[in-house]
Amino acid sequence: MSHPGHGHGHSHNLSEIPAVLSPFARWFVIITLAVIGVGVVAGAVVLWPSDSDHPIPMQFRSADGGSIQTVDAHVVDQKRAQCLNPLAGTVQDDAEFQIEGAAADGPCIETTVQIDGGDDQGRHTLLEIPTNRAQSGSEPGAVAPPADQLDQPQAGQPTLAVGDKVRLSVVPGPDGNTRYTFFDFHRTVPTIIWALLFVGAVVLVAAWRGLRSIIGLAFAFLVLGVFTLPAILDGESPVAVAVVSSAAILFVVLYLAHGISLRTSSALLGTLMSLVLAGVLSWLAIETMHLTGLSGDQTTNLQVYQGSISISGLLLAGFIIGTLGVLNDVTITQASAAFELAAAGEPTRLATFRAAMRVGRDHIASTVYTLVFAYAGSALPLLLLFSVAQQPFGSLITTDAVAVELARSFVGGIAIALSVPLTTVIAAALTRPAGSVDPRSAPEAAPPARSTDPRETPASTSSASTPQRTVRPTSPRVTPSPAPPPQSSPPSTGRHARPDD
Structure with a gap:
């Protein structure tokens, strides 16, 4: 008789056994x-x-030689006017700047900005942004911009609108007072x-x-x-x-x-x-x-x-x-x-x-x-x-x-x-290919299933490891082989083990 638990580990196909690395x-x-x-x-x-300090590049220096100081601000008003306003960059408490030459088709955009940080928090300054109208025809041989772009800011100038949050750079003015210029948009x-x-x-x-x-x-x-x-x-x-x-x-x-x-x-x-x-x-x-x-x-x-x-x-x-x-x-x-x-x-x-x-x-x-x-x-x-x-x-x-x-x-x-x-x-x-099996871990050959056919020859039903009883051909009754015990391990899912698990 075959041993009840012996065939448990050999019921899987050899291709399902991963090879060792x-x-x-x-x-x-x-x-x-x-x-x-x-x-x-x-x-x-x-x-x-090292922890040594490096000098600040020229393009990142302020007028006093140190790093550029910036403050947060936001745009509160805009008007069109003539350029070269002497109040540009100055600071005052009131948001109403005295803008001379105000006109709907003025070549510059006078932008009033409220300062939200620094020593002048809550006060206001004026930013002057020239448009293409200011340079139209000013240079001999220069190509005039299209009519629909005359009111757009010049190249390199920001396009601002009321409510925009910006950053202003702090610079010392010629009179010793602090002045402000546009530095960048506030994108935090x-x-x-x-x-x-x-x-x-x-x-x-x-x-x-x-x-x-x-x-x-x-x-x-x-x-x-x-x-x-x-x-x-x-x-x-x-x-x-x-x-x-x-x-x-x-x-x-x-x-x-x-x-x-x-x-x-x-x-x-x-x-x-x-x-x-x-x-x-x-x-x-x-x-x-x-x-x-x-x-x-x-x-x-x-x-x-x-x-x-x-x-x-x-x-x-x-x-x-x-x-x-x-x-x-x-x-x-x-x-x-x-x-x-x-x-x-x-x-x-x-x-x-x-x-x-x-x-x-x-x-x-x-x-x-x-x-x-x-x-x-x-x-x-x-x-x-x-x-x-x-x-x-x-x-x-x-x-x-x-x-x-x-x-x-x-x-x-x-x-x-x-x-x-x-x-x-x-x-x-x-990787562990399915067909690469380590010989040292190869399973023993499983004994063939015992036949219940009374015409089966003794040679075909015998096992090399376990002697089998010869079935008499004249006997009409054959004792069936006992059913194998239930497997203790979970059934195969048909998927090989992951090589890196």
Whole structure:
């Protein structure tokens, strides 16, 4: 007779038994990430910025040489009048300024603003905003604006309306009294509202994982503000600082958002390898295309402010940091695809790799569009100016400003394309394909079910492990085999265990 409980563990198909992880691949990933983590910590210690103060750039200084002081305010009234009003910027208690030359078609907009902070809180000042009517025909050869734009503020001037909340800069006047000028719009409340909507949408859809990703994003900005920017201002290599910052961000963000598992580790290692590759490609692009980065006003101002900063190194660091988000997106998708395909029944790691690569090819096609159009959108004002420059297309497309954006797109696209097979290989090596069974954990062969057919031969009903009684062919009665006891373990769901659970 067969043993009642012996066949319990062998009732499943062999394809349902996941293979153990490859020890070499698992330990290779763990040890490699540990070494990189130690290197990142050591690099952060070596490159950590000092607490020394830096001088304020000229464009951010006030008239007395200190930082620009601002106060909150809001618009309470507007009138049209002649320009060059001597009361502009002065402070008075009453909101009614004596405006000379007031006229409905005046070339300037006299805006009365109530101050909401600082020493003059509750008092009022006057902002004078010239319109296009003020400059129409004032310069020889100048193109007059269209009639419907004559009453619009001049280029670089704000468009204000009653009720707008603004920020005013505090400047000393020629008579020693405080004067005020427009500095910027007050965006605190709208910014907080949009930030809350952003966080709410992410958390609503992605639940706790979305909240963890928001925390990781906050950590990334903390690294940039506390370590990356001060270290570069201290004169450290922008490339070294960018590499250490990027690696530190990736370690925290990936594990925080996706949990500590081999799935996340494979994506992290693939991202780090792709990041190094992107750095090499960025350096080659900058060298071969002779990119300077001096076409941007911010870069020129920075070079004037602190000439010790390597502009080419800063450009390269920008390339490296700029690839973080898109590489993270691609690699975590590829790692998840490989593990899910293996759990769904791919028989071998090679089959898992091939299936995940089919997913990756579609991802590459869509992500390259995203990358290129994101750079094109940021350079849209520049492209509009070039479109009317009346220069050959070949000359415009190779100018430094456009070439920098093209190089970003090229480097990012190549890094994305190569990150897919890199990450997929690592993830596939760590998966548990359904057909890969460790011989040491393979189950014993289950004894065949005992037949109740009286014509069955003794050889076909005997078991190698348990002798069976021969059924006499002449006997019309056959004792049936006892029913197997109920299984103690839950039935199989038909789904393989997740490799990273």
